[in-house]
Amino acid sequence: MMIDTRAIGGCDPNAAICARNISRDFQTGQQTQRVLHNIDVDIEPGKMTYLVGESGSGKTTLISIMCGILYPTEGDVRVFGTEIYDLEDTKLVNFRLDNIGFIFQQYNLIPSIDAASNAAVPLIARGEDRHKAREKAVAMLEKLNIGDQAGKLPNQLSGGQQQRVAIARALVHEPRLVVCDEPTAALDATSGRRVMDLLREVAVSEDRACIIVTHDNRIFDLADRILVLEDGRITHDGTEMPKDH
Amino acid sequence: MLWIAIRMLTGDKTKFYGLLFGIAFSTLLITQQLTIFVNLIERGASGVYNEPNAQVWVMDPVSRTTDVNYALPATALDQVRAVPGVEWAVPHLRSVASVRTREGELEQVAIIGVDDTTLIGLPKSLFKGSRSVLSEPDAVIIDDGGTINMFGAGFDPVDERLELNDQRAVILGMADTIPAFTSTAVLYTKYSRALNFVPGTRNRMSFVLVGITEGETPEAVAQRIEAQTGLKAETREEFARAGVNFIIQNTGIPINFGITVILGFVVGVAIVGLTFSLFIRDNIKQFGALKAIGVSNAKIRRMVVAQASLVGFIGYALGVLGTVWFMWSFSGNPFFKGFYIPWQIPLISMVAVVIILAITGWLSLRSVLKTEPAAVFR
Numbered sequence: 001m002m003i004d005t006r007a008i009g010g011c012d013p014n015a016a017i018c019a020r021n022i023s024r025d026f027q028t029g030q031q032t033q034r035v036l037h038n039i040d041v042d043i044e045p046g047k048m049t050y051l052v053g054e055s056g057s058g059k060t061t062l063i064s065i066m067c068g069i070l071y072p073t074e075g076d077v078r079v080f081g082t083e084i085y086d087l088e089d090t091k092l093v094n095f096r097l098d099n100i101g102f103i104f105q106q107y108n109l110i111p112s113i114d115a116a117s118n119a120a121v122p123l124i125a126r127g128e129d130r131h132k133a134r135e136k137a138v139a140m141l142e143k144l145n146i147g148d149q150a151g152k153l154p155n156q157l158s159g160g161q162q163q164r165v166a167i168a169r170a171l172v173h174e175p176r177l178v179v180c181d182e183p184t185a186a187l188d189a190t191s192g193r194r195v196m197d198l199l200r201e202v203a204v205s206e207d208r209a210c211i212i213v214t215h216d217n218r219i220f221d222l223a224d225r226i227l228v229l230e231d232g233r234i235t236h237d238g239t240e241m242p243k244d245h
Numbered sequence: 246m247l248w249i250a251i252r253m254l255t256g257d258k259t260k261f262y263g264l265l266f267g268i269a270f271s272t273l274l275i276t277q278q279l280t281i282f283v284n285l286i287e288r289g290a291s292g293v294y295n296e297p298n299a300q301v302w303v304m305d306p307v308s309r310t311t312d313v314n315y316a317l318p319a320t321a322l323d324q325v326r327a328v329p330g331v332e333w334a335v336p337h338l339r340s341v342a343s344v345r346t347r348e349g350e351l352e353q354v355a356i357i358g359v360d361d362t363t364l365i366g367l368p369k370s371l372f373k374g375s376r377s378v379l380s381e382p383d384a385v386i387i388d389d390g391g392t393i394n395m396f397g398a399g400f401d402p403v404d405e406r407l408e409l410n411d412q413r414a415v416i417l418g419m420a421d422t423i424p425a426f427t428s429t430a431v432l433y434t435k436y437s438r439a440l441n442f443v444p445g446t447r448n449r450m451s452f453v454l455v456g457i458t459e460g461e462t463p464e465a466v467a468q469r470i471e472a473q474t475g476l477k478a479e480t481r482e483e484f485a486r487a488g489v490n491f492i493i494q495n496t497g498i499p500i501n502f503g504i505t506v507i508l509g510f511v512v513g514v515a516i517v518g519l520t521f522s523l524f525i526r527d528n529i530k531q532f533g534a535l536k537a538i539g540v541s542n543a544k545i546r547r548m549v550v551a552q553a554s555l556v557g558f559i560g561y562a563l564g565v566l567g568t569v570w571f572m573w574s575f576s577g578n579p580f581f582k583g584f585y586i587p588w589q590i591p592l593i594s595m596v597a598v599v600i601i602l603a604i605t606g607w608l609s610l611r612s613v614l615k616t617e618p619a620a621v622f623r
Contacts, residue, residue: 064619069537090541097539104621108534112256113249125246125540169538 011078016177016209017043017066022075024061024232035061036072036232045176045209048200048222052215052241053229060181062229063213067179068096080176097125101170101203105182107162109154109169115161116141116150119168126173133172140168143202160191164198171202178203178210189218196222217241246540250548251555253528260527263520264556265563268598271513272564275506276586276594277571282502284584289492290485291423292339297369299454300463302484303334303470306477308451310488311339312355312425316448317476324474325453330466332459335360336436337452340443341429344395345408352395354409355431358439365454367420367433373403374418379435385409386418391430393579407432409442423583426492510597517556518605525549525609529616537618545613553606561598565591 011018024036035058043049043066053059064070066077068084077084080099084092101122109118116137117124123133138150144164146157154162163183170178180199184192196212196219203210212223220226220241228236236242255261292311293302303325308314325334338358345351359366364376371386378384385407387395392402405416409432420433434442440449455478457466463480470478479487493499525532532545568586575581 060619069618090543093536093539093541095539096537100539102534102537102621104534104537106530108530108621110249110253110256110528110531113252117249117252121249121535122538124249125535125538125544130248 012042012044013081014044015042015078016045016080017041017211018078019062019066020076020078022062022065022072022077024058024065024070025073034073034232036065039075039232039234041066041227041234041237043177043209043211044225046204046206047224048204048210048212049225049227050220050223051211051213051227051229052220054215057229058232059213059229061232063179063181063211066211067100067102067177068092097122098173099176101173101175101178103163103166103170103178103180103183105185107154107166109162109165111154114151114153115146115157115165115168118154118165119172121169122173122175137168137172140172141165144168144198159186160195163195167199167202176208178208180210180212182214182216183212184214184216184219192216192219193222246544246548247551250551253531253548254524254552254555257524257527260520260524261556264517264524265560267513267516267520268556268560268601269563269567270516271509271601272561272594272598273567273571274509274512275597276565276568276590278502278505278509279590279593280568280572280584280586282498282506283587283590284581285426285498286489286492288424288426289488289490291425291488293481293485293488295368295420295422296337296366296454298365298456299337300457300481301455301467301470301478302481303453303455303474303476303478304451306475308477310491311452311484312427313491314339314451316446317450317453318448319450321450321474321476322453325455325470325476328466328470328473330458330461330469332456333363333365334453334455335363335365336450337366337454338436338439338443338449339451340439340445340449342410342432342443344410344414344430344432346395347406353429354391354395355425355429356409356439356443357431357433358436358443359433360454361435361437364435365456366436368422370421372419372421373401376418378417379433381415381417383413383415383438384417384434385414386420386433387416388420388422388424388431388433390422390424390428390579390582391432392419394428395430398579410444412442414442424579428580510601513597513601514604517601518608521553521605521609522612524552525613529612530621532613533616533618533621536616537621542614546610549606549610549613553602557598557602561595564594564598 019041022036022039025032025034051059051063065072084095087095116134119137119140120133124130141147141150146161146164149157149161183195226238226241227234305315305317322336340356342354342356344354367376372389387402396402402416402419407414457463467478467480572584
């Protein structure tokens with residue numbers, strides 16, 4: 001199903017993310033290259049939304065803008081009712097800390113602290129007591145079935161276990177938006193589906209939105225909604241991938 | 246977050262030890278070299294410090310230090326004694342002589358002639374013998390450093406006979422002194438005997454040593470002596486400083502030590518800068534992730550400052566301890582006799598360490614602060 005997302009009007013008050021007229025330019029030498037073109041999109045809570053596209057389609061740029069880590073050249077982004085790019089820098093940073101959980105493709109765990117401390121980073125960054133933060137992190141790791149690995153350093157864990165630690169870090173502070181970058185890129189099909197099942201179990205809830213950036217067609221059937229990005233424009237918005245992809 | 250910063254730093258043991266080594270080595274080099282420099286140039290004042298009684302030194306206007314002096318006429322002594330505020334004034338001779346040891350070796354020695362009756366001019370304490378031994382015929386007292394230089398460590402020089410400028414001299418005591426800037430042996434003897442040991446020009450009195458009456462200040466008395474006699478008079482502190490300044494102005498020591506100290510600083514910047522940059526570069530993804538998660542630049546700055554402070558504190562402590570160990574382990578060496586670490590030097594090293602860490606930390610921090618959080622998605 002092809003829809004014209006630009007036709008969407010005002011923000012749905014229940015939308016987790018409401019992005020309007022988003023454009024982003026990058027400077028390459030003397031030239032300015034526009035990688036996103038006037039994108040309008042709403043992300044609803046309670047759903048696992050996939051942002052799909054080829055390399056260079058602009059999905060990383062769009063997700064970065066939607067979660068408040070990259071300023072758009074034009075347009076506004078409202079996350080849970082807050083115009084995030086109207087916030088001062090410090091408030092925007094705090095907003096991310098309070099409301100967004102990140103799962104990075106390469107996990108980016110701190111190698112010299114154990115799994116529980118890694119998972120506790122957002123709580124520690126908020127200023128919570130380190131020991132209490134660690135207790136909460138261990139509880140989250142137990143929920144993800146790796147509670148027994150809490151005291152191990154990242155290099156003592158398998159890739160799958162490291163990813164669970166990264167998931168725990170993204171969820172430990174109970175954010176309302178979870179952003180996940182290529183979670184299955186380095187996994188075989190079975191492991192990839194297991195991770196997605198796990199994410200659906202722990203990351204998706206009534207009041208939480210979950211956006212997955214991926215180009216892994218093995219997991220498209222697990223999405224509640226798929227947004228396809230091509231050349232900086234949303235060309236598809238539906239529950240399934242279009243037939244021609 | 247500071248705990249995480251410290252764990253990030255100490256977790257990478259190779260770089261952590263590299264940073265510690267850089268700071269410790271820099272601190273050691275700066276502290277140790279400055280300590281040796283200060284102690285060495287202070288030896289330019291050892292001639293003054295070894296004489297405990299004189300509050301004012303009177304000399305010919307062209308004299309500059311205890312060793313660089315021009316002889317006074319004998320009448321100068323009475324002129325000085327006539328100045329109000331002078332409690333006592335005694336003659337003091339400083340010269341050089343050649344000595345032939347029992348083994349037949351030739352040495353250059355310094356001869357110091359002290360007042361015949363009061364023995365003012367002698368060092369405060371003696372390792373061997375007593376001040377009264379100078380009443381014995383041909384008696385001289387040798388300094389401890391000179392004993393080692395002339396006879397070797399552990400040698401008892403008492404009763405040792407010398408041929409001093411073709412005259413007989415007998416060592417009957419050994420003085421505890423601050424070594425001179427040069428390693429020349431020093432022989433103390435009575436003034437009248439020194440005149441015989443060092444024959445020469447009509448005027449041979451090098452200095453008049455002065456004690457002041459109660460209620461006077463050395464500065465006031467020195468000024469009065471200069472005004473009344475036309476001679477140069479300096480207080481103990483002024484004359485000691487003149488000896489130090491003479492070495493600073495007339496030797497390459499400050500430049501040589503200065504170069505080493507600068508090298509210590511540069512080596513510190515290089516080692517710490519490179520290692521710190523490598524550490525930051527290796528952790529740039531983690532820092533980027535922290536920024537994306539919601540750790541502010543201010544917190545990142547504090548994290549880097551905490552890392553630099555830890556490295557600085559431990560490295561500096563190791564460097565200073567290294568210097569203390571060096572000084573302690575060489576304290577038995579006569580060259581290092583009386584060496585101490587002035588409190589200002591560790592302070593200077595600390596400032597150098599802070600500057601090294603500020604420069605390297607700032608350079609490393611720039612790359613962290615420049616990192617866009619969005620980079621973690623790339």
